Amino acid sequence: MGRILYAYLYAASICLIVLSTTAQASSINTSSGFNMPPGVTEISREVYSLHMTILWICVAIAVVVFGVMFYSLIVYRKSKGAKPAHFHENTTVEIIWTAVPLVILVLMAVPATATLKKMYDTSDAELDVLVTGYQWRWRYEYLEEDVSFFSNLATPREQIYEAEEKGDFYLVEVDEPMVVPTGVKVRLLLTANDVIHSWWVPDLAVKKDAIPGFINETWFKVDEPGIYRGQCAELCGRDHAFMPIEVKAVSPDEYQLWLASRREAAEAEVAGADREWSLDELMERGAGTYNTYCAACHQPQGQGLPPMFPALAGVGMSVDPDGLRAHKEIVLYGKTGTAMPAFGSTLSAAELAAVITYERNAWGNDTGDLIQPSAIRAMLESQ
Amino acid sequence: MASETSQATLHSSVSDVAAGGAAHASHGPTGLLRWLVTTNHKEIGSLYLIFSLVMLFIGGSMALVIRAELFQPGMQYVQPEFFNQMTTMHGLIMVFGAIMPAFVGLANWMIPMQIGAPDMALPRLNNFSFWLLPVAFGILLSTLFMEGGGPNFGWTFYAPLSTTFAPPSTSFFIMSIHLAGISSILGAINIIATILNLRTPGMRLMDMSLFVWTWLITAFLLIAVMPVLAGVVTMMLMDINFGTSFFDAAGGGDPVLFQHLFWFFGHPEVYIMILPAFGIVSLIVPTFARKRLFGYASMVYATASIALLSFVVWAHHMFTVGLPLTAELFFMYSTMLIAVPTGVKVFNWIATLFRGSITFEVPMLFALGFIVMFTIGGLSGVMLAIVPADFQYHDTYFVVAHFHYVLVPGALFAIMAAVYFWLPKWTGHYASETLGKWHFWLSVIGVNLTFFPMHFSGLAGMPRRIPDYALQFADFNMISSIGGFLFGFSQLIFVWVVIKAVRGGRKAPAKAWEGAEGLEWTVPSPAPLHTFDTPPAYDPQTDSPSRH
Numbered sequence: 001m002g003r004i005l006y007a008y009l010y011a012a013s014i015c016l017i018v019l020s021t022t023a024q025a026s027s028i029n030t031s032s033g034f035n036m037p038p039g040v041t042e043i044s045r046e047v048y049s050l051h052m053t054i055l056w057i058c059v060a061i062a063v064v065v066f067g068v069m070f071y072s073l074i075v076y077r078k079s080k081g082a083k084p085a086h087f088h089e090n091t092t093v094e095i096i097w098t099a100v101p102l103v104i105l106v107l108m109a110v111p112a113t114a115t116l117k118k119m120y121d122t123s124d125a126e127l128d129v130l131v132t133g134y135q136w137r138w139r140y141e142y143l144e145e146d147v148s149f150f151s152n153l154a155t156p157r158e159q160i161y162e163a164e165e166k167g168d169f170y171l172v173e174v175d176e177p178m179v180v181p182t183g184v185k186v187r188l189l190l191t192a193n194d195v196i197h198s199w200w201v202p203d204l205a206v207k208k209d210a211i212p213g214f215i216n217e218t219w220f221k222v223d224e225p226g227i228y229r230g231q232c233a234e235l236c237g238r239d240h241a242f243m244p245i246e247v248k249a250v251s252p253d254e255y256q257l258w259l260a261s262r263r264e265a266a267e268a269e270v271a272g273a274d275r276e277w278s279l280d281e282l283m284e285r286g287a288g289t290y291n292t293y294c295a296a297c298h299q300p301q302g303q304g305l306p307p308m309f310p311a312l313a314g315v316g317m318s319v320d321p322d323g324l325r326a327h328k329e330i331v332l333y334g335k336t337g338t339a340m341p342a343f344g345s346t347l348s349a350a351e352l353a354a355v356i357t358y359e360r361n362a363w364g365n366d367t368g369d370l371i372q373p374s375a376i377r378a379m380l381e382s383q
Numbered sequence: 384m385a386s387e388t389s390q391a392t393l394h395s396s397v398s399d400v401a402a403g404g405a406a407h408a409s410h411g412p413t414g415l416l417r418w419l420v421t422t423n424h425k426e427i428g429s430l431y432l433i434f435s436l437v438m439l440f441i442g443g444s445m446a447l448v449i450r451a452e453l454f455q456p457g458m459q460y461v462q463p464e465f466f467n468q469m470t471t472m473h474g475l476i477m478v479f480g481a482i483m484p485a486f487v488g489l490a491n492w493m494i495p496m497q498i499g500a501p502d503m504a505l506p507r508l509n510n511f512s513f514w515l516l517p518v519a520f521g522i523l524l525s526t527l528f529m530e531g532g533g534p535n536f537g538w539t540f541y542a543p544l545s546t547t548f549a550p551p552s553t554s555f556f557i558m559s560i561h562l563a564g565i566s567s568i569l570g571a572i573n574i575i576a577t578i579l580n581l582r583t584p585g586m587r588l589m590d591m592s593l594f595v596w597t598w599l600i601t602a603f604l605l606i607a608v609m610p611v612l613a614g615v616v617t618m619m620l621m622d623i624n625f626g627t628s629f630f631d632a633a634g635g636g637d638p639v640l641f642q643h644l645f646w647f648f649g650h651p652e653v654y655i656m657i658l659p660a661f662g663i664v665s666l667i668v669p670t671f672a673r674k675r676l677f678g679y680a681s682m683v684y685a686t687a688s689i690a691l692l693s694f695v696v697w698a699h700h701m702f703t704v705g706l707p708l709t710a711e712l713f714f715m716y717s718t719m720l721i722a723v724p725t726g727v728k729v730f731n732w733i734a735t736l737f738r739g740s741i742t743f744e745v746p747m748l749f750a751l752g753f754i755v756m757f758t759i760g761g762l763s764g765v766m767l768a769i770v771p772a773d774f775q776y777h778d779t780y781f782v783v784a785h786f787h788y789v790l791v792p793g794a795l796f797a798i799m800a801a802v803y804f805w806l807p808k809w810t811g812h813y814a815s816e817t818l819g820k821w822h823f824w825l826s827v828i829g830v831n832l833t834f835f836p837m838h839f840s841g842l843a844g845m846p847r848r849i850p851d852y853a854l855q856f857a858d859f860n861m862i863s864s865i866g867g868f869l870f871g872f873s874q875l876i877f878v879w880v881v882i883k884a885v886r887g888g889r890k891a892p893a894k895a896w897e898g899a900e901g902l903e904w905t906v907p908s909p910a911p912l913h914t915f916d917t918p919p920a921y922d923p924q925t926d927s928p929s930r931h
Binding site: 028029031032033034035036037046047050051054055058061062065066068069072073076077078079082083084085086087088089093094097098101102105108109112113115116117119120135159160161162166168169170171172190194195196198200202205206207208209211212213214216217230231232233234235236237238239240241242305306307308336337338339 | 456457458459463464467530531535536537541543544547548550551632633636637638639672673674675676677678679680681703704705708711712715716719720722723726727729730733734736737738739740741742751754755758759762763765766769770771772774775777778779839840842843844846847848849850851852853854855859
């Protein structure tokens, strides 16, 4: 009997050692590849240690429970001549196995409550960022800083469909990361434009749903500069797997430089509406904008995914000479009750003009319509 | 005394009906029509079980589509929109089409035989309850062939993804949920009516087998929560077709309300899928340990406690939606409390094994597999209750691992155990021990290979319901996929075992297992079409599982 117990404990400890030394996979965060990442904030490290504490408590419970169970299975076999005992019900034992778990649970609940209170304390934040979930991208708006932009998946389609070798940050890389200064308490205000999304960066231990009509709040404070990656965690439709998050923590000085460059770029973008654009220019710009913002639903060749996402190539308003007005309106103002968002308030006049021009001339649509950014700007201003 | 008399009266009237039914059946339709109109609890039980087996394979093959796509990073076999339909349909079919009907099938077969009743209390309703299901799932499966495809918003169908942004087939999905829900409610009413009215004279509630007890409690849960599900899908239907805005923020509605309603149904629902499993294991463990269940009464109370607690824990599925701190704390504490009665159950089974005289026939193997792997799922459930840690676990593969541990080697293994346990009673033949053991061990290996690595991929940061993933998750996904295919194809052995036992095999006596107790073992094997036309004699002093 002693030998069985010894063998069991030996086997259990071998399993644990194997688990804790498994070869490390390449990792997008501070995770070892098979465990929760300790992360890079005080809160994330607290969550990690809470996780490890409850994990080991559960492992200990499992070892004891399965130990008694396997001991019984080995020792009290009929084939070994075991005769059944006749005992049943024992108030003392039953009180013990009700009370002991209760005590263990209270011991777990105490630190969990303390950590949760800290996670909920969004007071005294120095920077507010409004995060909006879209199908299927994130938009960051730095309140009080006059900076806002979309953050799209940067992994090329060719990598997803096996035409190219996959990069190191396959599916967890974006075109424009969210940049934050180190050592600053950042408050996130989360909402969504269409369906529910969930903003999750494991290294920050932040996961909060972005819900249309609601504004949720949470916070983090990163001390170490670095790039911390995450993904949308709530099923949000077709490209749920393809809306990653990249948070780039930089020194406060670098952050100021970044803010300045963002503002400059935004001004240049606005100024783009002041001049006349050629068809080639619009088509080139439009192709880029289309592939980033439109292709997920309407497909790269404009064939759409009917009936949810209509085709643009060869049919409908994008080839109808009289459909130009409706075409502009649907791109600018969206279509309620469908997945088509209003891009008028989020893309620049140049981008909007380019993408409409592109849709009216690509894939053999060849309407010859050329929409100038200034016309779009006028349309938006008249609203 | 008065109540005994009324019970006896009810009995005689029901036996008359049953006798009339029998006379009718002998002149009645034959062939397929006979199955369409049968009111016999054993035949309806078989229909339920066959239906759920078919659904298990349909839902399972969808799981294999998922695992094939996730075998490697990159998109290889299906498009994301079809992948989403597979995850949604897999969940819906397994929950509403496989697990729940299997338990109802077992209830139909065994509850009347365990309480000494000639049939279910409402035999025609019983027939109707069953035949709603093929209609419901015919509609559900047909959506896959409609324009825009079938439901693609996850089995939890969160609004507004399932309303404003849903495919046109969603109204059909709502219809099928309604039908399946009506089927469940009617089945539950029938089970309660049967248990409360048709017990053989002398059998008190505290003399019933634990399978009957757990089903009685489950039936009350069903009646309490299925109407909530019906309400929530009706609100969806209104939002989609009639211009209301229950869940549409743009119209003043509330998408979070959907989640509160869904999980007020959904959490009791997960216990609906596990309580009858507890009952089954509580019969099988004492049988093969040849020792009384350690604590009959505490098992009953623990089941009732779990059922009651299931109504006050729903928001633990919603810790990240932005509930106020006090709500988070309340739902964390109440959820943790569930570990106590659940622990009582596990400890009871182990105390029953302790100093028993144990043999390892196939039903026992599945029951023991249940105890071990259900406990693993239970422990990860405790981890998920801890809100700060749940922020990291929520909506990842860690959750997928957790609920598959309680549903596959949990609920499904208990169903398998029950089938191996009662197959001699149903067919008159023992299932093949050799094939059964192959089935068990391949299932155990397959299930752990599939779901254990999901704990790791989830902790490392892999969200659930994605058709493609970052490279760091590749190794664990490959293992999960290999395990999934092993587990899936192993279930073909089960089909073979059942077919073999129906056709022939070692003959089983009335009491098929040495340590078995209960009225079902007093009737011949195979059980004749009509049993207990007159209520059997019952003496709690000697026959009750709670006797002292």
